Structure formats: structure tokens, C-alpha cells
Amino acid sequence: MKYYLWQMKLGWKKRLFIIIGILVSIFVIVYAVLILTMDKPPVEQFTSCQGILAKAKRVNADVYSPDYYQAAEIKYQAALTEWKIQNQRVFYSRDYSRVRELILTAILKAQEANSSSGKNKNSLKMKYLQEVELLKHKLDNYHDVFIHLPLKVNVRKNYEFGKLSLEQGLNAFGKGDIMLATKRLNEGKARISVADKEVNAQLKEYFSDFAKWQNSFAATIRQSAQNNSYAFIVDKIKHKGYLYYKGKLSKEYDVEFGRNWIGDKHYAGDKATPEGMYKVIKKKSNGDSKYYKALLINYPNEEDYALFNSKKRQGLLSRNSRIGGLIEIHGDGGKGDDWTSGCIALTDKEIDELFSRMTIGSPVTIVGSMMSLSELLN
Amino acid sequence: MKKGLLKLVVFSVLVFTLASCAKAPQAEIDAANAAIATAKTAGADRYVPESFNAANEALKSAETAVAEQNAKFALFRNYDAAKTTLASVSTLATKAVEETTAKKDALKAEVTQAITDLGALITSNKELLAKAPKGKEGKAALEAIGQEIAVVETVNTEVTAGIANNEDILTLSDKIKPAVEKAKAINTELTDVIAKVKGGKKK
Numbered sequence: 001m002k003y004y005l006w007q008m009k010l011g012w013k014k015r016l017f018i019i020i021g022i023l024v025s026i027f028v029i030v031y032a033v034l035i036l037t038m039d040k041p042p043v044e045q046f047t048s049c050q051g052i053l054a055k056a057k058r059v060n061a062d063v064y065s066p067d068y069y070q071a072a073e074i075k076y077q078a079a080l081t082e083w084k085i086q087n088q089r090v091f092y093s094r095d096y097s098r099v100r101e102l103i104l105t106a107i108l109k110a111q112e113a114n115s116s117s118g119k120n121k122n123s124l125k126m127k128y129l130q131e132v133e134l135l136k137h138k139l140d141n142y143h144d145v146f147i148h149l150p151l152k153v154n155v156r157k158n159y160e161f162g163k164l165s166l167e168q169g170l171n172a173f174g175k176g177d178i179m180l181a182t183k184r185l186n187e188g189k190a191r192i193s194v195a196d197k198e199v200n201a202q203l204k205e206y207f208s209d210f211a212k213w214q215n216s217f218a219a220t221i222r223q224s225a226q227n228n229s230y231a232f233i234v235d236k237i238k239h240k241g242y243l244y245y246k247g248k249l250s251k252e253y254d255v256e257f258g259r260n261w262i263g264d265k266h267y268a269g270d271k272a273t274p275e276g277m278y279k280v281i282k283k284k285s286n287g288d289s290k291y292y293k294a295l296l297i298n299y300p301n302e303e304d305y306a307l308f309n310s311k312k313r314q315g316l317l318s319r320n321s322r323i324g325g326l327i328e329i330h331g332d333g334g335k336g337d338d339w340t341s342g343c344i345a346l347t348d349k350e351i352d353e354l355f356s357r358m359t360i361g362s363p364v365t366i367v368g369s370m371m372s373l374s375e376l377l378n
Numbered sequence: 379m380k381k382g383l384l385k386l387v388v389f390s391v392l393v394f395t396l397a398s399c400a401k402a403p404q405a406e407i408d409a410a411n412a413a414i415a416t417a418k419t420a421g422a423d424r425y426v427p428e429s430f431n432a433a434n435e436a437l438k439s440a441e442t443a444v445a446e447q448n449a450k451f452a453l454f455r456n457y458d459a460a461k462t463t464l465a466s467v468s469t470l471a472t473k474a475v476e477e478t479t480a481k482k483d484a485l486k487a488e489v490t491q492a493i494t495d496l497g498a499l500i501t502s503n504k505e506l507l508a509k510a511p512k513g514k515e516g517k518a519a520l521e522a523i524g525q526e527i528a529v530v531e532t533v534n535t536e537v538t539a540g541i542a543n544n545e546d547i548l549t550l551s552d553k554i555k556p557a558v559e560k561a562k563a564i565n566t567e568l569t570d571v572i573a574k575v576k577g578g579k580k581k
Binding site: 031035040041043046047050053054057058076080083084086087091094143147148153156157159160161163164167168170171172180335336337 | 431435438439441442445446448449451512516517518519521522525526528529530532533552553555556557559560
């Protein structure tokens with residue numbers, strides 16, 4: 001009986017031990033099989049992709065190659081999300097093929113972002129520098145040409161703001177921030193474009209006479225060439241007087257006009273400088289002129305008379321208005337302002353030069369501009 | 379009874395096994411994400427991009443480490459390395475916020491000084507402009523300089539208002555520095571022109 005009982009005790013402990021042992025063995029075998037056969041996540045590719053994305057960020061690929069960089073980030077996150085989804089599945093049913101596909105795409109996009117970033121940055125730099133030159137040219141134009149125009153305050157302000165934006169952009173460029181530099185450049189361009197449009201509108205009507213001016217100065221140069229003589233051409237917009245000899249430019253001068261210089265002369269006392277083809281009819285010196293020396297021109301000529309009378313008939317001028325006269329090229333200039341009553345002023349030294357070269361009958365042609373409006377604006 | 383005991387033993391083994399499995403560090407992940415978000419809100423991505431990027435890179439590394447452990451059989455998961463990395467993310471992000479604050483304070487001091495300097499230059503330039511001779515280019519050139527002074531004065535006003543309204547200090551700094559340089563250039567130009575004329579008159 002005792003023996004029997006002892007046999008029984010030994011039996012169930014042994015059985016328990018055997019059962020546990022079998023369970024553990026089955027578990028280990030099954031686990032080993034599953035580990036060897038189940039699909040594994042692409043850990044190395046993720047690490048590699050992180051490295052490439054980090055490098056791309058350091059070269060600012062997110063700025064200079066944003067499409068590729070954003071695509072790489074999106075694919076990376078999609079791969080990570082898919083990995084998490086697969087992890088939640090029962091281990092034997094996991095499939096990381098989609099994860100591998102996404103992370104490989106992310107790697108390719110990140111590599112492309114890296115390689116194209118430098119190229120794009122250089123290309124942006126070149127484009128920026130070209131645009132800066134164009135804008136500087138426009139600003140030089142403003143300074144050289146339009147500064148004399150009776151521009152509205154907001155037009156001048158827009159040019160100056162445009163100039164400051166350009167400088168802000170160059171400051172950013174110097175720090176390597178091409179995107180900010182380009183942004184400021186575009187702000188400057190916008191300001192200057194607004195100013196140009198206003199100048200264009202202001203001058204468009206004035207430049208409707210451009211064809212006539214072109215013909216006038218071409219004819220004057222031809223005359224100078226044919227007669228082997230001097231001729232003087234005045235460009236009002238540029239505030240310049242050009243001395244030609246035998247059809248070739250000999251010298252240029254800064255000149256000053258009447259306050260209302262823009263546009264033709266209409267009547268006596270309007271402070272406007274006339275436009276047209278004239279000639280020297282008298283040379284004044286030794287006290288003949290109150291302005292040191294002067295060359296009197298034949299304003300008004302026949303054309304001026306015809307225009308004046310036509311305007312009077314149309315009622316565009318008052319009945320009492322007179323055509324005016326005594327338009328000279330004279331000294332006492334260099335004041336830096338448009339101060340005359342309609343005459344053309346130079347410095348005394350310059351009028352001496354002109355006086356010694358021009359003779360009675362020398363052509364004097366006064367035009368609004370020798371360049372078209374679009375040439376001036378561009 | 380033997381069967382009951384057997385079931386109890388098997389059940390105990392299972393419970394013990396499951397209880398021993400490491401748990402994903404969700405709290406640490408949430409804390410790291412929150413730290414990055416805080417750093418982004420503070421502007422760390424603009425003011426201290428290197429520090430911010432380092433924190434982001436560490437977060438990516440931590441997420442991969444967690445996913446890698448989650449892919450393993452529960453008994454064999456070990457999140458220690460991932461937890462360490464997640465802790466470093468929070469540290470880096472917090473450091474980025476501190477650096478951002480310090481940089482903003484320094485820039486604000488610079489901009490405030492620039493406003494004062496620019497104000498003084500504008501006053502000086504206006505006085506010099508009143509004394510400036512017309513010269514060859516004359517009235518038109520002086521009008522242009524007057525407009526330049528007006529433009530930098532507008533920038534000074536805008537930046538002063540920007541400081542008061544807590545606008546982005548980097549943008550304000552980029553705006554005012556070129557304006558200060560411009561005002562200095564105007565000051566030098568006018569001073570030189572006046573000195574030349576005075577020098578000419580003395581002769």
C-alpha cells in the first residue's frame with residue numbers, strides 16, 4: 001500500500017515535469033521556426049534613410065530642392081506607419097514588403113534632394129545676381145533720367161523703397177540666405193514696377209511726339225555732316241546738350257531749363273522751354289545779355305506760330321496770350337535746378353566753348369528725348 | 379485534482395510570461411513629441427536650426443528603435459536603448475528652446491540699439507540736408523536724398539512698432555540693418571559734400 005502510494009506520487013510529478021518540458025520545447029521550436037521564416041522589418045534601410053535625410057537637411061535641401069525633400073519625408077513617415085501597422089499583426093502574418101518599398105522610395109527621393117540641392121542653389125544664385133543687375137540698371141535710369149522729372153512724391157518713394165529692398169536683399173545674400181534675398185529683390189521689383197507704371201502714364205502723352213523728335217535730330221545730324229559744321233541738340237528728359245561736328249558727337253553738357261520744361265512752349269511767361277528745329281540768329285556778349293554770353297535762337301519759328309494760332313482759335317489759349325520769344329542758350333547755369341524763363345542754361349565756361357564754335361545759322365534742335373520711352377524705362 | 383493543479387501551473391507560467399514582457403515607452407514617446415512641438419512653436423527651427431534638427435534626428439532614431447523592438451516577440455523586447463534616445467530628444471528639444479530664447483533676447487537688444495542709432499542718424503541727416511549745397515545735380519538730387527531719408531525713417535517707425543507688437547525679431551533685424559547702413563552712407567555723403575564746399579570757399 002505504502003509502496004503503491006509512493007509510486008502514485010512519483011507518477012504525477014513526473015508527468016507534470018514532462019508536460020512542462022514538452023510545452024517549453026514545442027514553444028522553443030515553434031519560435032525558432034517562426035524567427036527564421038517570418039518577414040523582418042528593414043531596420044538598416046531606415047537607419048540609412050535617416051542619415052541621408054539628415055545630410056539633406058544640412059545642405060538645406062528642404063529649401064532648395066523642396067519637392068524631392070518633402071516627398072522623401074512623406075515616404076519615410078508612410079514607411080514608419082506601415083511598419084507600426086504590421087507590428088500589430090500576429091507575428092506569423094506580418095508582411096513588411098510594403099514597408100521596404102516605401103523606405104527605398106524615401107531613400108531615392110532623399111538622395112535626389114541631396115544631389116539637386118547644390119545645383120538648384122547655384123542656379124538660384126545666378127538668377128538672383130542677373131536680376132539684381134537689371135534692377136540696378138532701372139535704378140540708375142531713375143537716378144540719371146527720371147530724377148529731373150516732376151514726379152509725384154509717392155513715385156519717388158516707391159523708387160527709394162525699391163532701392164532699399166534691393167539692399168536688404170543683398171544683405172541677405174551676403175549671409176547666404178538666397179531665398180530671403182530673392183524675396184526682397186521681388187519686393188523691390190514690385191515697388192519699382194509700380195513707380196515705372198506711374199512714370200509711363202505720366203510720360204506717355206508727352207512721348208507721342210517721339211517720332212517727330214527722332215526725325216528732327218536725325219535731320220540735324222545729317223545737316224551737320226553735309227555742311228561740315230557744328231550743331232547743338234538738346235535732350236530735355238536727360239537734361240543734356242550735345243554738340244555735334246560734321247555729324248559726329250563732339251561734346252555733351254548738362255543743361256538747365258524753365259520750371260515747366262516738360263512739354264512744348266505754349267505762350268509767353270509759361271516757363272516752358274520750346275521744342276523744335278531752330279538756328280542761332282544772334283551771338284550776345286560784352287553786356288549784350290544779362291547772362292554773361294548768349295546765343296539767341298529763332299523761336300518762334302513758322303511752325304510755332306502756326307501751332308500758337310491754332311490753339312488760340314480752338315480756345316486752348318486765352319485771347320490775351322502772346323507767343324513769347326527771346327529764347328537763348330546762355331551762361332549763369334550750374335545752379336542744379338530748372339530756373340530759367342524757358343531758356344537753356346549752361347555754366348559760363350561751357351557757354352564760352354559753345355560760343356566759340358557755333359555761328360550765326362548753326363542749327364539748334366530741342367527734342368523731348370533722343371530715346372523712346374520703352375528704351376528709357378528698360 | 380492533478381488536472382486542476384496542472385492547469386494552475388500552466389496558467390501561472392503564462393501569466394508570469396506575459397507580465398515579464400517589456401512595454402513600449404509610450405509616455406516617453408509622447409513627451410519627446412511634445413518637446414519637439416514646443417521647440418517648433420518657440421521658433422527653434424528658424425533661430426537654432428542645427429539644435430532643432432539634432433532633436434528631430436534623435437526622434438526619428440528613437441521611433442525606429444521602438445518599432446524594431448515592437449517587431450520582436452514580446453518576451454524578447456528591450457526598450458532601454460529607445461528610452462535613452464527618447465530622453466535625449468526631450469533634452470535636445472529643451473536645449474533648443476533655451477538657445478532660441480537667448481538668441482531672440484540678443485537680437486532684440488541689437489534691434490533696439492539699431493532703432494536708437496537710426497533715429498540719431500535720421501536727425502543728423504535732416505540737419506545736414508538743410509545745409510547741403512545744390513551742386514551740379516542740384517535740387518533734384520537733394521530731393522532724392524530727402525526721399526531716401528523719408529524711406530529709412532518709415533522703416534525705423536515700422537520696426538519700432540514691430541518691437542512693441544512682438545513681431546518676429548529675425549524679420550525686424552533683416553529690415554533695420556540695411557536701413558542703418560543706408561542712413562550712414564547718406565550721412566557720409568552729405569558730410570563730405572558740405573566739407574568740400576567749405577574747403578572750396580576757404581580757398
